[in-house]
Amino acid sequence: MLLIAGSSGCGKTTLARCINGLIPRSYRGELTGKALLYGKEIAKLQIPEMAQTVGTLLQDPERQIVASNVFNEIAFGPENLGLPRDEIYTRVEQAMKRLNIEYLAERETFNLSGGEKQKSGIGRCADDESIYFVVR
Numbered sequence: 364m365l366l367i368a369g370s371s372g373c374g375k376t377t378l379a380r381c382i383n384g385l386i387p388r389s390y391r392g393e394l395t396g397k398a399l400l401y402g403k404e405i406a407k408l409q410i411p412e413m414a415q416t417v418g419t420l421l422q423d424p425e426r427q428i429v430a431s432n433v434f435n436e437i438a439f440g441p442e443n444l445g446l447p448r449d450e451i452y453t454r455v456e457q458a459m460k461r462l463n464i465e466y467l468a469e470r471e472t473f474n475l476s477g478g479e480k481q482k483s484g485i486g487r488c489a490d491d492e493s494i495y496f497v498v499r
């Protein structure tokens with residue numbers, strides 16, 4: 364785990380957007396230098412390729428919830444990677460185990476505590492090998 368900390372306005376969110384590719388795809392401005400992901404230039408990677416490796420969890424987990432229960436919420440990540448059904452199930456089970464939230468599988472997402480929403484969000488955007496951010 365790596366914590367990137369710094370004073371307000373020093374560029375933490377901007378760095379995260381360079382790593383998840385939103386810069387330069389979704390933000391206008393002048394980009395100089397290169398950000399590399401496992402040696403490949405992020406600005407040139409296809410989004411589906413990046414999505415295998417990088418996930419972003421926003422500070423306010425409410426803004427990213429898409430499903431009505433936790434199992435389906437976590438499944439949304441691997442579903443979007445186009446994985447086979449069995450693999451999606453395996454990844455959801457692994458994510459819940461890793462985060463100690465197996466007991467939340469059937470819970471409605473709108474009924475979760477703030478921390479439980481964040482854990483569900485981490486489960487959705489990361490597997491054992493992903494890089495993921497919690498952005499503030």
Ligand SMILES: Nc1ncnc2c1ncn2[C@@H]1O[C@H](COP(=O)(O)OP(=O)(O)OP(=O)(O)O)[C@@H](O)[C@H]1O
Pocket residue numbers: 369370371372373374375376377378499
């Ligand atoms: N490398 C950079 N080059 C040019 N402008 C930058 C760079 N990094 C950040 N900025 C600009 O500085 C401002 C603050 O950046 P950013 O939002 O990334 O800061 P932050 O560290 O996330 O701040 P906060 O802690 O307040 O969330 C933004 O206007 C951003 O566009």
Ligand SMILES: [Mg+2]
Pocket residue numbers: 375376377499
């Ligand atoms: Mg910020």
